Amino acid sequence: MEFSTHTGENAADTGDMDAVARFYVKCVLWLGAHDPSYVDAYFGPAAVREEALTVTVPPDRIAGYAADLLATLDRIDPDRLGDAGRMRHACLQGMVRALEVRAGLLAGKSLAFDAEAEALFGVPPPEDDPAWYEELHAALDASLPGTGDLAGRYRAFMDSFVIPPDRLERVFAAAFAESRRRTAEHLPLPAGERLEVAYVTGKPWEAYNRYLGDGTSLVQVNADLPVTIDRPLTHACREGYPGHHTMWTIREAALVRARGWIEHSVVPLATVAEGAARFGEEMIFPGPERVRFREEVLFPLAGFDPADAALVDAVSTAATDLTFSGNTRVARGLLDGALSREDACGLLRDVLLLDPETAEARLRVIEELGAYPVALSEGYRLVRDYVGDGADRWERFARVLAEPVLPGDLILNGSSG
Structure with a gap:
């Protein structure tokens, strides 16, 4: 498979969020092969999963693909989308950012715990309190x-x-x-x-x-x-x-x-x-x-x-x-x-x-x-x-x-x- 034909840059040529979404799914499935606990479920087309899992893609490359997808989404103007499109665009951005961070961590990057929590899960941990319990x-x-x-x-x-x-x-x-x-x-x-x-x-x-x-x-x-x-x-x-x-x-x-x-x-x-x-x-x-x-x-x-x-x-x-x-x-x-x-x-x-x-x-x-x-x-x-x-x-x-x-x-x- 020639990966460059599926990158976010290619998707940007059409401005098509469907292309971004389809490649995002493949990236998550690729990452799940390295980190099985990362994927709770998959219920999309069997052909997409089969195509994705015919190859092994290393986490650093997945992180790079996620960055490409984010760049694609940045080039899509949400103000030109309807309400549903804007909601989808914002959600895709959040999902792809989390994917980029998780792939980067598996590739060897490190984050402090609080930074990892906010980057992956969008919420800060509770403040430290020695008497919490x-x-x-x-x-x-x-x-x-x-x-x-x-x-x-x-x-x-x-x-x-x-x-x-x-x-x-x-x-x-x-x-x-x-x-x-x-x-x-x-x-x-x-x-x-x-x-x-x-x-x-x-x-x-x-x-x-x-x-x-x-x-x-x-x-x-x-x-x-x-x-x-x-x-x-x-x-x-x-x-x-x-x-x-x-x-x-x-x-x-x-x-x-x-x-x-x-x-x-x-x-x-x-x-x-x-x-x-x-x-x-x-x-x-x-x-x-x-x-x-x-x-x-x-x-x-x-x-x-x-x-x-x-x-x-x-x-x-x-x-x-x-x-x-x-x-x-x-x-x-x-x-x-x-x-x-x-x-x-x-x-x-x-x-x-x-x-x-x-x-x-x-x-x-x-x-x-x-x-x-x-x-x-x-x-x-x-x-x-x-x-x-x-x-x-x-x-x-x-x-x-x-x-x-x-x-x-x-x-x-x-x-x-």
Whole structure:
């Protein structure tokens, strides 16, 4: 293949964003061959992927192609485009910039953690606060039975709510069914969308959505790991409804098929998508409703006393906030050199309350994904604050799912309060 025939400079001859978008997709697929965790999903034409993957393109060359594409986009005057064209142009610029940065990092360039987070994910990490975890630890200490070592008490408490393996499938089935029912009350799901759940082994994660295209997702649940009763509903909402599956089915129908915007057929790690997926549970299961559903449905299915549902929810909520905020802070310290690997692992154990094996696994993920924890923690806050609690909150959430918005779009539009 002669790469020069596909560069951004060639696309500029026609001023055609379709050409830019098509080559951007190939660049992302090329980069994904070097960094498999970078690409969450691809549901575009098989021929594009097959053509891209017939060759191996090094990261430095991909970064150069991204710079060409940005130059092309700079030569397209957005003032001569309609509203949809301007939105597409701005989004393409943001996506290609992130691609250029990620390719550059893989090619050996280095950025400080905060600069990497802003360049890749469009959001700054939280400001450093040595006491950030104290309130969360206090909440856990007040909720957990017993006295003494907080980490030990937390792990012992959650271990008592591990779902028996023979009950796991029925609990997940109920969680997915109810999350879909509630989502469909507020959002028009594309016709024919379908989600399947498979139970797998030998994976490093609890649950993962493989979006297959044509409105179909395969959510894989790791049957090797102990799954506590707080997790199935979270996974159902984050990976399914109204999370990743819902966003990708809507965008495939509205952007890729209806508009022909092929750039949205490949899904790199992104702040808005991660934030919406995590926030989705709060949209369809506000706190009291989440507790009630677990109490009335999930706890009995798992064989647990429903009277414990409120306590488990309180503990799980504090631990989740601890995890997401802590991952970002540990990643910054480790990757900027302020923390040794041993000290970072100690923080994961002592502050995030992880057992040693889980702490080591988390550390490996941080080392592999760099500033990605920022997308998870700050993406959630960004979507939450944008959606707000006003009468238009579902309209705002639907926009996040359906439109090609960037983090800056949500900040500029503010919260509905």
